[in-house]
Amino acid sequence: MRAEAVAAVLAHIGLGAGSAAPLWVADDGRFGAGPLRGRHGKDAAEHVGAGARAEARQRRLDELRAQLRAAGTRHTAEDATHRALREHRRQLRELRDHIPPTAEVDDAAAAAAGATRDAQRATEHHDELRRAAAVAFRAAEEQWARAQTVAADAGLPLDAAELHTISAAIADAAAVLRDLPGLLGTARRSLGDWHAAVDDWNTEIGAHAGAAAGARESTAQAEHAATELATVEASLGEEPERIAEQVAEAQQALTGLDEDVRATQSRHTDAGKAAATARAQADGAEREAATAEVACRDARSDLLATCEVPGLLPAARDPDEAQSDEAQPDELPATPDTTDGAARLFAALRSVVPPPERDVGEDALDRSLRAIRDSLGAGWDAEARRAADGAPVAVEVSGPYGRRALLDAAAQVITDLRRARNLLSAKQDQALRNLLHGRVAREVATALFEARELVDRCNAILGDVTTSLGIGVKLDWRTRGDLDGATATALRLLGKDPDARTEDEDAAVRTAVAGLVDEARAADPESSYRTVIGEVLDYRRWHELRLYLRRPGRNDELLSRRTRLSEGEKKLVTYLPMAAAAAASAAAHDPHGVGAPRLVLLDDAFAKVSEDNHARLFGLLVSLDLDFIVTSERLWGTHATVPELAITEVLRDPDLRAIALVHSRWDGRQHTGVAA
Structure with a gap:
């Protein structure tokens, strides 16, 4: 370098x-x-130089040779141990083949563990009831002493029977006093009705007197008219009237005889004309009957040839009748080659073949055949053939069953499909039996039990937390309301240990789960059975969580958009379930109280909440013993309800493209900075 x-x-x-x-x-x-x-440091000083490096290398080689010899010795010993272990494994496998199965022992152990848990819960419940009974006994003694004092002041006995008698007498007197105003009002109304009735009676008496006078006057006039009528009849006599009646009857008879003569002459003329016309029509009808008989025999022959087309007659039957167990055979009755035989053949066909739903042309038939060919799977084919021009088309299908008419092949496929579905149902039922009695069933029961315990812990926490006006909330975790009663009951039984269920309960659970599996498979036929079972046994999908509002002196009210609350109360009852759930979950994960952090993270905390409610919301987190980390653009958390808080303020300078962190603390009374 x-x-x-x-x-x-x-x-x-x-x-x-x-x-x-x-x-x-x-x-x-x-x-x-x-x-x-x-x-960095060294345990001992080292010389620097070629000689020192050579000595260090020689020492390292000696160490490696010693380690190699030790490794060889250890390998020999471990190889002998390995051979001994393999022999021991072979002997253990031989013993395993002769050991009886432990399924019954495992089931008994699981049942014993479940019974132990039930006994522990029952013992805890018994202790709670005993403490509650002691509290109730002390309260009863205080109430008895207070009752003795009150009874002595009021001069009342302490005997229950005498108190009941006095209470009944007081209740009767109170009832009489309550009814007295109504009785007085009724009496007043009755008196007014009587006065009105007397006035009406007097009015009707006057009207009756006037009507009686009018009746007497009318009677006198009628008697006078009757006397005059009798006098006139006596003066006329009966002979003129009888003669006039006989003359009128004779004239009517003469007129009727003339009309009968004219009608008879007309009918005679018409009858002659009708006879000639009837002779001509009879001759024509004989000729038409002979022609129609020949055409009828030809139509019978064509119809028999049409019915012999493979699969035509079964396909033309009523679908409901063709699929019923009492379906008629395809053979038609034997009929003679006469008009009567053709009529019997037509009647037989009408009895088994319904009217067509629509007219089908050649083009529609070709399109349908092409659609059938396109929809057939591998190994299948469809072919149409016609015996003669104008004859029906016979559709035949070739496949695993050979060459058959379309209806016969469809019937065979339907039968095989029904058999496969029955087999699948039987396998599914057996799979559900194994599934609902194994580890999965116990995990579902455990999950349901833990979920109920979590909700109970949340309600226990929420029972002690209310607003300044005493408003609180309560959680209600229940089975979904859209499930039918039998399914809801069966699904609730899944929360019971499988070994503690009866045969009837097992059958109800299997039926309910099988119904849910069928619905899930119908909704998504492509899903695997494992996926469907996972979705069906997701107990969260069976339940719904409702939030009820608790107010002093009122029944619990289901919280909804129409519930009347102030803005601060709305935000508080919204955060209450969240904070209670976090506290209950933290308590469940720290059952021994070792002091694990009960951490809650809130991004943009208490957004859209007025500042006068911030102190109460922070106090809610503190009262539930929650450790929280919150971010906000405007919150400081420096409220008297917060005993201690570490604050980090982020300052940004867009010109310097840098970020500065300012640390401070809140001790419940004072906000002070922290030196860097």
Whole structure:
């Protein structure tokens, strides 16, 4: 290396820690390279020179030879150990083949572990209940003493039966007093009704007297008219009326006889004309009948030839009837070559062949055949042939089943598909049985249990945190509302240990999971079974989390956009669940309380929150014992609710293209800077 290059390198290396060079060394072995610092040292002094290097190399060779001999000895011993271990492994494998399976022991151990956990939880629950009972007993004693004092002041007995009697009497009296205003009002209304009824009765009496006087006057007039009528009838007599009636009857009879004679003559003339016309029509009908009989026999022959086209008659049947178990055979009844035989053949075809849904032309038939050919898979082909001009087209399919009519091949494919689906369903059911009783089922049950515990811990934390007006929130983690009842119940059973479920519960779980698997496969047929099972058994997809608002003296209210809250309360109840979840998660990961950091990172913290709410939000984080790192353009965090805070302010100068960091601290009362 040239001396200039060495000099240039040494010029860039400073001497001592006070040097301004980025790379420096000191005479005591210390060195620095940018932000890195270190120190180099030797255990013993070394000579410099060719002889010293030769001696050092010889010593190193002697050490390596000694290490090589030791390694050879160790290799021999380890090789013997390896052969012994291989022999021991062979013996262990022979023993393994004779050892009975441990599945029952593993299942029993898992069941015992589950029972132990259940017993521990039951013991903890029992202790909580016992403490609650003690508190309730003390409260009951205080209430009893207070009740004795109140009863003595009021002159009431302490016997429950006597108190119930007095309470019932007071309730009856209160009921009577409550009903008394209504009864008085009813009596007043009844008295007014009676007064109105008396007035109406007097009015009706006057009207009745006037009507009676009018009736008497009308009766007198009727009697006078009857007397006059009787006098007139007596003076006329009956003989003139009878003679007039006989004359009128004779005239009517004469008129009717004349009309009958004219009608009879007209009918005789018409009958002669009709007879001649009927003879001519009968001759023409005989000729048309002979021609029609010949055409009918020809049509019968053409129809029989058409029905013999392979697959035509089965394809023309009603699809529902053709697929039913009671479908009629394809053979048509034997009929004679007569008009009656043709009619019977037509009737038989009409009974099995429905009317066409639409007219199909030659072009549409060719397009359909091309579409069938394009949609067939490998190893399949379709061909159309026609026996004669105007005859139906027979479509035949060639494939793994040989050459068959289109309908026969489709029926065979449908049968095989149904058999394959049944086989797949059976395999899926067995796979679900194995899946829902193995490690996956226990992991799902454990995850559900831990999720419920996390929600319970969050609610326990949220129960102690409220706003200045006593407003708080509560979490409700429940099964999704859009699931039907049977599926929701079965999925909840997945939270139960598999060994503790009954056969009926196992069947319900399998049915519910199988239904969800079918829905998932229908939604995405290309997904693998592993992917589908992973999505179906994702317990988070079965549940929904609701947030309820707790107010003093009111029932819990589901939090929604229509909930009336101030802006500060809205922000606080929004951050409450997040902070509670972070605190509960930190507590779950530090069950022994070793003091692990309970860290929360907030970027652009408390954005769009008014400054008068900042102190309460910081106080919320502090009250939940959370360690937080926040970034903001306007927050300082210097509030009385924060006992201690380290603050770093970032200053930028666009002209200098540099960034400066200013450090300061807050001790709960004073904001002071920190020396660099």
